[in-house]
Amino acid sequence: MDFDLMITSFPKLLGATVVTLKLLSASLFFGLFLGLFFAILRLNKNIFINKFAYGYSYIFRGTPLLVQIFIIYFGLGQIEYLRTTFLWVILKEPYWCAIIAFTLNTGAYTSEILRSAFQTIKPGIIEAGKSLGISNKIIFYKIQIPIAIRQSLPAYGNEIILMMKGTSLASTVTLMDLTGVAKYIISTTFKPIEVFIVAGGIYLFMTFIIHNLIKFLEKKYSFQ
Amino acid sequence: MELLAFGKTGWGDELFYATLMTIAVSITAMLVGFFFALIFTPLKLSKYKSLNLLGNFYTTVIRGVPELLVIYLFFFGGSGAIMYVASIFGYYEYIEINAFITGSMAIGIISGAYSTEVFRGAIQSIDKGQFEAAKVLGINKFGQFYKIILPQMLRLAIPNLSNVWQITLKDTSLISVTGLVEIMRQSYIAAGSTRDPLFFYSFAAVLYLLLTYVSMKLINKLEVKYSKGY
Numbered sequence: 001m002d003f004d005l006m007i008t009s010f011p012k013l014l015g016a017t018v019v020t021l022k023l024l025s026a027s028l029f030f031g032l033f034l035g036l037f038f039a040i041l042r043l044n045k046n047i048f049i050n051k052f053a054y055g056y057s058y059i060f061r062g063t064p065l066l067v068q069i070f071i072i073y074f075g076l077g078q079i080e081y082l083r084t085t086f087l088w089v090i091l092k093e094p095y096w097c098a099i100i101a102f103t104l105n106t107g108a109y110t111s112e113i114l115r116s117a118f119q120t121i122k123p124g125i126i127e128a129g130k131s132l133g134i135s136n137k138i139i140f141y142k143i144q145i146p147i148a149i150r151q152s153l154p155a156y157g158n159e160i161i162l163m164m165k166g167t168s169l170a171s172t173v174t175l176m177d178l179t180g181v182a183k184y185i186i187s188t189t190f191k192p193i194e195v196f197i198v199a200g201g202i203y204l205f206m207t208f209i210i211h212n213l214i215k216f217l218e219k220k221y222s223f224q
Numbered sequence: 225m226e227l228l229a230f231g232k233t234g235w236g237d238e239l240f241y242a243t244l245m246t247i248a249v250s251i252t253a254m255l256v257g258f259f260f261a262l263i264f265t266p267l268k269l270s271k272y273k274s275l276n277l278l279g280n281f282y283t284t285v286i287r288g289v290p291e292l293l294v295i296y297l298f299f300f301g302g303s304g305a306i307m308y309v310a311s312i313f314g315y316y317e318y319i320e321i322n323a324f325i326t327g328s329m330a331i332g333i334i335s336g337a338y339s340t341e342v343f344r345g346a347i348q349s350i351d352k353g354q355f356e357a358a359k360v361l362g363i364n365k366f367g368q369f370y371k372i373i374l375p376q377m378l379r380l381a382i383p384n385l386s387n388v389w390q391i392t393l394k395d396t397s398l399i400s401v402t403g404l405v406e407i408m409r410q411s412y413i414a415a416g417s418t419r420d421p422l423f424f425y426s427f428a429a430v431l432y433l434l435l436t437y438v439s440m441k442l443i444n445k446l447e448v449k450y451s452k453g454y
Contacts, residue, residue, distance in 0.1 A: 058433075059429070059433065062390075062432065062433045062436040062437070063394070063429045063432045063433055063436075064394040064395070064397035064398075064408070064432060065394075066397045066398060066400070066408060067397060067408065067425055067428050067429045067432060068429070070408075070411075070412075070421070070425045070428075071421075071422065071425040071426060071429065074415065074421035074422075074425065075421045075422035075425050075426065076422065077421075078419075078420065078421060078422045079422065161287075161288070164290075165288075165289070165290040165291065166290075167290075168290030168291070168292040168293060169292060169398075171292065172292075172401065179290055179292050179293050179296075182293060182296070183296050186296060186300050187300065190300065190304070192296065192297050192300040192301035192304070193297070193301055196293065196296075196297045196301070199293060200285065200289040200293060203288060203289045203290060203293070204284070204285065204288045204289060207287075207288035208288075
């Protein structure tokens with residue numbers, strides 16, 4: 001065991017954790033909206049809209065995240081037309097490509113989580129709202145969405161942890177996130193176990209925090 | 225389409241073999257995972273606190289750390305660990321382990337953590353009366369487990385195991401970083417030499433979708449088989 005290496009690499013890895021957290025928070029933020037949007041589409045009675053939303057979540061849940069990042073980072077740059085539009089400013093940056101891929105991926109999972117949460121809401125609750133003369137819009141925003149969010153908290157907590165692990169793939173498109181820096185240190189020092197303990201410890205700590213945060217929220221917003 | 229031609233002109237046959245490689249790694253990893261689950265599930269269900277702790281340590285660490293980091297640990301640390309063991313026995317030459325073995329071990333350990341959780345959940349949801357009834361009927365321990373508990377457990381575990389299979393299948397794409405030529409690595413090579421990454425990565429996505437779709441269909445059949453009588 002090389003404890004000196006563990007101590008000297010800790011600040012470097014901690015600095016890289018900031019990149020990981022930035023990627024995670026940005027993709028979760030955009031992914032939540034995307035997920036909510038597609039969950040609402042899934043509940044639509046129009047079969048085409050419904051199928052479109054299902055297709056989106058099926059494709060992004062059925063393929064590895066690595067493929068999705070590679071298509072966006074390496075693939076989209078190949079389209080000549082894209083290079084002339086303003087989108088190229090975003091797509092030439094690996095940072096934004098990673099965020100786009102993560103957002104689309106987490107959006108697909110989130111849409112499934114929210115859809116099943118919406119579907120478990122008892123019709124009686126909506127009917128009760130209607131009988132009180134509350135408009136459909138307010139029923140949706142003030143009754144259905146809060147209940148669905150509470151219902152989906154445990155599953156969404158898992159999704160946050162999965163996404164946190166997913167951000168490690170950003171290192172494959174040259175970003176120096178926690179895994180990227182860990183790999184760099186391993187490949188220069190050839191001390192994989194020491195680096196794994198430190199980097200893995202940081203990831204586990206983040207998992208621990210997220211897990212407890214979700215538990216706290218679950219308790220706070222429980223019906224009982 | 226000529227990019228996908230078989231033979232020397234296209235990448236069809238290379239991608240076909242790469243797909244077989246992905247399937248082979250996934251199945252091996254899944255089996256390695258079952259092996260780990262077989263060890264760690266009893267630990268998690270054990271009466272002893274220390275054994276519980278060991279079981280929980282495995283599932284918590286593996287499920288809380290990115291797959292890629294575990295793969296790097298195996299990729300860079302694997303041959304070092306083997307060489308260390310060999311040096312005890314007086315063998316000092318360089319030993320390189322095959323990428324297939326490293327990859328399926330790494331993915332297998334990850335998949336095993338998920339399988340452990342699935343088995344634990346399935347065993348815990350079997351009614352206690354079943355164990356007691358088997359005991360009362362004088363069935364021996366072996367028969368109790370294989371004839372009474374296992375069939376019931378499998379029925380409960382199959383839907384969740386199909387999720388584990390999907391995760392494992394998708395995780396194998398990460399082994400491409402170690403140079404094992406599976407779908408992702410082959411697409412990377414093809415994309416590099418033809419300068420057509422969009423096509424090859426999209427095709428890789430289609431291959432993965434096909435694999436997940438077909439395996440879902442097969443697992444559904446299995447589910448029907450084990451749900452007979454319910």
